[in-house]
Amino acid sequence: MTDETLPISDLEYGGSYTNCVIINDGAPLRLDTMQFEKCTFSTINFDESEILDCTFIHCDFSNTDWSGSIIYRSLFENCRLVGIDLAQTQLKDTRYTNCHALYANFSEAKMTNTAFQTTQLTESYFQNLLSIKKTTFVACQLDGADFGGTSLKGVDFSKSNFESLVFSPELMAGCTLNQEQAAIFMINLGVKIK
Numbered sequence: 654m655t656d657e658t659l660p661i662s663d664l665e666y667g668g669s670y671t672n673c674v675i676i677n678d679g680a681p682l683r684l685d686t687m688q689f690e691k692c693t694f695s696t697i698n699f700d701e702s703e704i705l706d707c708t709f710i711h712c713d714f715s716n717t718d719w720s721g722s723i724i725y726r727s728l729f730e731n732c733r734l735v736g737i738d739l740a741q742t743q744l745k746d747t748r749y750t751n752c753h754a755l756y757a758n759f760s761e762a763k764m765t766n767t768a769f770q771t772t773q774l775t776e777s778y779f780q781n782l783l784s785i786k787k788t789t790f791v792a793c794q795l796d797g798a799d800f801g802g803t804s805l806k807g808v809d810f811s812k813s814n815f816e817s818l819v820f821s822p823e824l825m826a827g828c829t830l831n832q833e834q835a836a837i838f839m840i841n842l843g844v845k846i847k
Contacts, residue, residue, distance in 0.1 A: 740778075764788045774798050810834055817841070 655671045660678035664670070669688045677696035686706045693713040702722040709729045716736040724739075726746045734754035741761045748768040755773055760780040766787040773794045779785075781802035790813045799819040806827030810818075811834065818834075822842055830838060836846055 769793050779803055 654668065654673060656673065657670075658674040658676065659670070660676055661682050662678050664675070664684065664687065667686045670690070670692055672691045673689070673693075675689075675692055675694045675696075677699060682699050682702035682704075684702070684704045684707050688708045688710075689712050690710045691712065692709070694717055697716065698718045700718050700720045700722065702719060704722065704724045704727050706725070707727045709727070709732050711731045712729070713733040714737050715733050718738040719742060720738050720740040721742065722739070723743045724745075724747050725743075728748050728750070729752055730748075730750045732749075732752045734749075734752050734757050736756045736758075737754065738758045739762060740758050742759070743763045744759075744767045745763075745765045746767075748770065749772045750768075750770045752769075752772045754777060755775045757774065757777040759782065760778045762779075762782055763784040764782060764786070765784060768788070769790045771792045774790075775794050776797040777795075777799070779798060779800045782800075782804075785803060785805070785808060788808060790808070790810055793813040795810065795813050795815040795818060797817055797819070798815065801819050801821050802824070803821070804824045804827075805820065806824075808827075809829040811829050811831040815834070816837065818837070818841075820838070820841075825838065839846055
């Protein structure tokens with residue numbers, strides 16, 4: 654379907670949508686095996702939705718609420734996610750590539766095998782994540798991102814960029830940093846480097 658404004662209830666299993674505006678008509682959002690390209694999700698509240706095996710390319714989710722949702726085996730590529738609320742979501746086998754996600758909120762989410770690649774995550778929130786297993790950040794901009802209250806064990810930041818990062822010192826053991834990032838962490842811990 655192309656160039657339409659569609660309520661959620663009109664979306665079909667396995668459907669492909671291009672340049673559409675998706676609005677919430679009160680029906681629960683259950684997207685399964687769908688493809689969206691250049692679509693705008695214009696309604697603010699999509700909380701407690703279920704997204705399975707979907708692809709989103711050049712879509713706009715700015716300032717929408719997806720808190721408490723389940724997102725499995727899905728791809729977000731070149732999407733606008735500025736201010737998106739993904740708090741308390743379950744993300745599994747999901748990939749964000751070349752997305753613009755400043756101020757995104759992933760707090761208290763469960764992330765398993767989630768990949769962020771060349772994604773702008775400046776000042777995003779990853780506070781108190783319940784799980785961050787096999788989650789990768791490759792060539793991402795993480796400046797000012799907040800990982801407070803989140804165990805960073807197994808997280809590799811070495812291939813991403815940041816000048817500041819909020820973290821809980823007692824929960825940083827086991828994360829991987831490059832030399833420049835290690836110096837930033839040490840300075841944040843009050844260590845003087847000569």
